[in-house]
Amino acid sequence: MQLLYMKDSSLDNTAMKSPTVELNKSFNQTKELLVYLLYFVGEVAKYAETDALRKSNKYLPTDDDLNVNTKLSGNQLLVQMREDEGYLKAVETIKPQRFLNDDILKRVYNNLVATDQYQVYTFSINRDKEKEREVLRLVFNSLMLPDDVFVSHIEELFSNWDDDCEMIEQLVNSYLFKPNSININEIITPDKFEFAVSLLKTTWEKKDYLLNIIKPKLQNWDADRIATLDMILMQMGVAEFLYFETIPTKVTINEYIDIAKEYSTEQSGHFVNGILDGIHKELAADGKLNKIDFKQKR
Numbered sequence: 512m513q514l515l516y517m518k519d520s521s522l523d524n525t526a527m528k529s530p531t532v533e534l535n536k537s538f539n540q541t542k543e544l545l546v547y548l549l550y551f552v553g554e555v556a557k558y559a560e561t562d563a564l565r566k567s568n569k570y571l572p573t574d575d576d577l578n579v580n581t582k583l584s585g586n587q588l589l590v591q592m593r594e595d596e597g598y599l600k601a602v603e604t605i606k607p608q609r610f611l612n613d614d615i616l617k618r619v620y621n622n623l624v625a626t627d628q629y630q631v632y633t634f635s636i637n638r639d640k641e642k643e644r645e646v647l648r649l650v651f652n653s654l655m656l657p658d659d660v661f662v663s664h665i666e667e668l669f670s671n672w673d674d675d676c677e678m679i680e681q682l683v684n685s686y687l688f689k690p691n692s693i694n695i696n697e698i699i700t701p702d703k704f705e706f707a708v709s710l711l712k713t714t715w716e717k718k719d720y721l722l723n724i725i726k727p728k729l730q731n732w733d734a735d736r737i738a739t740l741d742m743i744l745m746q747m748g749v750a751e752f753l754y755f756e757t758i759p760t761k762v763t764i765n766e767y768i769d770i771a772k773e774y775s776t777e778q779s780g781h782f783v784n785g786i787l788d789g790i791h792k793e794l795a796a797d798g799k800l801n802k803i804d805f806k807q808k809r
Contacts, residue, residue, distance in 0.1 A: 512770065513537070513674070514711060515743045531708050537671070541679070542698055543605050544669045546598070548651070548683050549695075550607040551616070553592060555650050558620040559584045582633045588643050591690040601695045615664050622654050647687045656680065706755075714743075714750045721746040728789050740775045741783055748787045752794055756801050760791050 514533050559582070592598055623629050632646045655661050666672050685692055699707070714721070725745050729737065744767045751763040764787045772780035794800050 512740070512743060512747065512774070515714060515747070516740055518715065519739055519743060534704065534707055534711060538699055538704070540669065540671050541675050542601065542695065543607070544665075544671060544675060545679055545682055545698065546601045546605050546695060547607040547610050547668070548655070548665075548679065549592065549598065549686060550602060551611070551619075551655065552647055552650050552683075552687070553589050554611060554616055555620050555623065556583045556586050556589050556647075558616060583629075583646065586643050586647065587638055587640065588647060588687065588690060592686075595690050595695075597695045598690070610668050612664055615661055619650065619654050619658065619661060622658075623650055626653075644688060648684065651683055651687065652680075710747065710750065710755070713754050714747050717750060717754075718746060721749045724749055724790060725786065728786050738775055738779065741771060741779050744771050744775070744779075744783055745786055748783070749790055752787075752791060752800060759802065760795075760800065764788060764791065 514537065626649065628649050629646065632642060635642065662672075669675075682693060682698070686695075722742075725742070748763050748767045751758050752760060755763075764784065767787060768780045768784045771783040775783075791800075
């Protein structure tokens, strides 16, 4: 959707020559965001050692300066993360350290140290696996994500933050719960990537044909005044009706209603629903839908 919108709005006729290349760029940006957030959590933990060294090197260190608790830097889940070949490969390729802001890192660490949860964690002798998880979740969910300064930092680095934040939040939490649980270097499976390329390519190459189906259904609407994003969503929906036989029409309509509600105007969900439902009924009546019914094939 985003790539089609960019292409439709672009004056550059050379844009998106290769759907595969463009989608790869988009998915790589998502991977970069995921890796940087995980890397930042790890750097917050490592900062305990930096803080201890800095305070011990004071000209007149106090007893507290000489006894900074560094338990967090040895968090066992972070040890597993640093041993994860997939994560290490991603770090080597992406080099997330180039994005790191030392002031913001220090800010998040200091906010962590001030929490009661951190004090309980550091003064516990044992390394309980669940407690190890909880302190990392605290860093990510309670100190990084709600911090406007940190979020502004992320938004400056990653233009995809607004679109990807919910998915990335889930991925980070899944990984912090169990390192190795996701393949960082394959966020999207090959079959899903192939589908995305096919949908992008089909919708763009069949644009004129799809618009010829959509425009008669707009009735009193001026097609040129309808939101560009709504037109793109309807083109994608009709493309799925006609060229993707394994996707049920009901699933297609519901998906594009939800996307329209989230990304377009308040009225877009209802509008897209009405147009796609009308087109679906007409195509079905004309025998132009060739969907595979897996239930009947069993």
